[in-house]
Amino acid sequence: MTGAALLVLADGRFPAGGYAHSGGMEAAVASRSVHDAASLAAFCRGRLHTAGLTAAGLAAAAAAGHDPLMLDGAADARTPAPAVRAAARRLGRQLLRAARATWPSPDLDLLARSRPQGVHQPVVLGATARTAGLAPLDAARCAAYESAAGPATAAVRLLGLDPLDATALLARIAGEVDDVARAATDAASRVTADGVGALPAASAPLLDIIGERHAARTVRLFAS
Amino acid sequence: MHLDHSTTLPHHHSHSAEPVRPDGSRRALRVGLGGPVGSGKTAAVAALCRTLRDRLSIAVVTNDIYTREDAEFLRREAVLSPERIAAVETGACPHTAIRDDISANLEAVEQLERTLRPLDLILVESGGDNLTATFSRGLVDTQVFVIDVASGDDIPRKGGPGITTADLLVVNKTDLAPHVGADLDTMAADARRQRGPLPVAFISLATTGGIGPVADWLTERLTAWHARGTA
Ligand SMILES: Nc1nc2c(ncn2[C@@H]2O[C@H](COP(=O)(O)OP(=O)(O)O)[C@@H](O)[C@H]2O)c(=O)[nH]1
Ligand SMILES: [Mg+2]
Numbered sequence: 001m002t003g004a005a006l007l008v009l010a011d012g013r014f015p016a017g018g019y020a021h022s023g024g025m026e027a028a029v030a031s032r033s034v035h036d037a038a039s040l041a042a043f044c045r046g047r048l049h050t051a052g053l054t055a056a057g058l059a060a061a062a063a064a065g066h067d068p069l070m071l072d073g074a075a076d077a078r079t080p081a082p083a084v085r086a087a088a089r090r091l092g093r094q095l096l097r098a099a100r101a102t103w104p105s106p107d108l109d110l111l112a113r114s115r116p117q118g119v120h121q122p123v124v125l126g127a128t129a130r131t132a133g134l135a136p137l138d139a140a141r142c143a144a145y146e147s148a149a150g151p152a153t154a155a156v157r158l159l160g161l162d163p164l165d166a167t168a169l170l171a172r173i174a175g176e177v178d179d180v181a182r183a184a185t186d187a188a189s190r191v192t193a194d195g196v197g198a199l200p201a202a203s204a205p206l207l208d209i210i211g212e213r214h215a216a217r218t219v220r221l222f223a224s
Numbered sequence: 225m226h227l228d229h230s231t232t233l234p235h236h237h238s239h240s241a242e243p244v245r246p247d248g249s250r251r252a253l254r255v256g257l258g259g260p261v262g263s264g265k266t267a268a269v270a271a272l273c274r275t276l277r278d279r280l281s282i283a284v285v286t287n288d289i290y291t292r293e294d295a296e297f298l299r300r301e302a303v304l305s306p307e308r309i310a311a312v313e314t315g316a317c318p319h320t321a322i323r324d325d326i327s328a329n330l331e332a333v334e335q336l337e338r339t340l341r342p343l344d345l346i347l348v349e350s351g352g353d354n355l356t357a358t359f360s361r362g363l364v365d366t367q368v369f370v371i372d373v374a375s376g377d378d379i380p381r382k383g384g385p386g387i388t389t390a391d392l393l394v395v396n397k398t399d400l401a402p403h404v405g406a407d408l409d410t411m412a413a414d415a416r417r418q419r420g421p422l423p424v425a426f427i428s429l430a431t432t433g434g435i436g437p438v439a440d441w442l443t444e445r446l447t448a449w450h451a452r453g454t455a
Contacts, residue, residue, distance in 0.1 A: 015325035020315035094327035157316045221290045223313040223328070 005132040008102070009125075010142045012153065017094035021087060022154030022222035023047060023147065027210035029158045030217075037165045040155050044148040045173060048180055050204035052147025054078050055122035056140040056184030057199040061191050062126025063139035068111050068119055074196035075120035081208035083215035085120075087224035093118035099128040107131060136188055140181035148173060154222060243452055252283070252343035253449045254333060255442065256322065256359035258386055259370035261352030264396035264429050266294045268370055269347050271435035272442065273303035280344040280446070283308045283336040285329060287321050287351040294349060310336055318351030326363040333363070345446065355384030366445050368438065372397040373406040380414035388418045392425060392441050399428040 008014065025043065028034040034043045058075050062068050079085045096119070100108045108131055111119060119127075122143050129139035152166045183200070190198035214224060244250050257265045266286075273282055282304060286294040288311060295311035298304065310332045314321040321329055333346055348364055350357060359367045369390035371379050374397050380387055387393060393415055401408055408426060415424045425437040 013324065015327060017325060017327040019317055019320050019325055020313050020328055022315065090331075094331065097327055097330070154315070219291050220313065221316045223315070 002133055005103075006129075006134055006138045006142070009129060009132060009134070010145065012149065014098065016098040017091055018146070018150060019153075020222060021091060021150060021224045022158070023051075023151040023224070024207045024210050024214070025151035025154040026158060026220060026222045027214035027217075028151075029155065030214075031210065034155060035159065037161060037169070040152065040159075040161065040166065041169050041173075043155075044152050044169060045176065046204060047151060047207065048144060048148045048173065048176060050202045051207055052144045052177075053180050053184055053200045053202045055125075055143040055147055056181050057187050058120065058122040059126035059129070059139040059143040060136035060181075060185045060188035061196070061199060062123045063129040063134060063136040064126075064188055064191070065130060066188075066191055066196075068123050068127050069114060070196060071123045071126075072115065072119045074199060075123055078199075078201050078203065079120070080203070081211050083224065084208055084211040086215075087211070088120045088122075089118035090223070091121035092124040095121055095124045095128065099124065099131065103128065103131045105131040137181060137185045140184040140188070141177065144177045144180040144184065145170075148177065158221070243449065249342065250450070251337060252281075252346045253366070253446055254346045254348060254364040255445070256348045256350065256364035256367035257370060258322065258350040258357055258359060258367060258390070259352065259394075260354065260372075260375060261289075263352075263370045263372040263375065264394075265349050265352065265370050266297055267429045268368075268394065268396070268435060268438060269349050270298060270301055270303045271429055272347060272439060273298070275435055275439045276345065276442070277304060281340065281342060282345045282347065283340055283343055284310070285332045285336070285346065285348045286311050287314050287318055287329065287349060289314060289316070289318055289351040308336070308340060314351050318353045319357040322348070322350045322359045322363060323357065324360075326360050329363050345442075355379070355382065355386050358385045358389060365449065366391045368392045368394055370394045370396055372400075373408065373411065374400045374404045377406040377408075377411050378414075380411050380418060383418045387415070390422070391445075392423050392438065393419060394438060395424065395426045396429055398426050399430045 028043055034040050058071055062071050079088060096112050111127060125143055126139040149170055152170055155161055156163045156166050187198050187200055259265055269284055288294050292311045295309050298309050299306050312328045312332050337343055367390050369386040395411055427437055428434045
């Protein structure tokens with residue numbers, strides 16, 4: 001286990017395509033539901049406790065060594081909106097490319113071969129963390145943090161918000177990110193006994209709806 | 225867990241960088257077209273396609289900043305059949321998409337290679353950015369930087385990575401030079417000072433056959449690429 005590997009994986013500059021996705025933020029800005037620092041905080045906390053928790057559970061389970069293809073099915077079942085699903089697979093493909101070059105491993109090569117169309121990003125994240133020698137809690141933390149940090153960064157670009165406000169927000173909810181990561185890791189530790197049904201399945205219908213709406217727009221900055 | 229694998233770096237950083245694939249077939253030459261917004265990148269892509277499409281199998285990736293306008297322009301102009309044109313979103317960071325995090329562009333390129341095999345040439349047009357935006361060598365094999373005379377004849381003097389290091393510098397819209405008071409001789413001298421022996425083409429895409437010098441340069445690069453692939 002090496003702590004610095006976690007920093008490499010969690011670094012926003014890790015070249016896995018995330019910068020082109022807003023996690024629903026562009027659609028939320030378009031509908032004016034996010035327009036300032038306060039509404040940004042509400043959006044990010046909402047995403048953390050729903051999509052973020054679900055992603056963290058999948059990531060922890062993959063990092064614990066559970067079958068990524070089984071987890072990919074579980075991710076599909078937890079992602080009803082086709083546009084959101086497509087974005088998750090696309091990000092998964094891109095992360096897997098970066099991960100194979102960064103931490104070469106037969107497990108990751110096999111995963112790429114078995115699902116050329118891509119595996120959900122949180123599952124790839126967990127499998128990558130495992131290859132990098134990281135623990136399930138690390139993978140869960142990464143997924144939970146990214147679920148809030150992705151849209152926060154996008155909001156800075158979309159609204160011209162003060163970047164220091166966005167960063168302060170992420171620091172303020174760090175405790176919640178840890179709580180979500182721990183709950184997700186606990187759930188993942190029950191998969192051996194109880195199956196993937198033990199994993200969180202929190203969803204945010206509004207994120208699904210605006211995700212679909214975004215995919216239909218012709219003028220947009222972000223892919224999702 | 226292999227935290228300690230050999231210290232040599234993996235060669236397959238993009239998993240598709242070698243000119244010849246394991247099965248012996250050659251992948252397409254990947255050419256980046258960068259430069260500021262409005263300098264004529266899309267016009268150059270369209271003209272290249274029209275000039276070369278009868279001889280070569282071509283595909284295009286566009287990196288529009290916030291619309292799919294470039295891709296749609298190329299489709300509307302029917303320079304290639306629609307399945308040969310792919311658009312990539314750049315999250316308000318056009319330079320990131322071609323340099324710091326090339327994953328979405330690489331995906332688009334590989335997808336085109338897979339569905340349109342065999343391809344000879346893939347043109348990747350950047351979303352248009354400042355003078356520092358260049359393509360990663362992991363994404364393209366060679367790159368063209370397109371500026372125009374109407375944005376100021378001091379641009380070559382200012383330099384920057386695009387001007388100084390691109391494999392070909394294109395100075396477009398020479399037809400406008402008399403109207404905007406641009407001094408082409410000064411631009412040429414400045415470009416030579418910045419670029420040493422690297423080539424510069426002064427063109428006007430508003431003129432019939434204006435793309436000629438760029439098409440010729442590209443054809444030479446393709447010949448060199450093929451020689452490399454069979455060596
Ligand atoms: N006068 C003149 N206009 C040009 C020339 N090349 C392109 N344009 C025009 O310049 C504008 C921007 O060109 P475009 O290819 O879209 O630029 P891009 O943003 O770099 O892709 C369009 O209206 C073109 O028709 C040229 O050589 N001369
Ligand atoms: Mg263009």
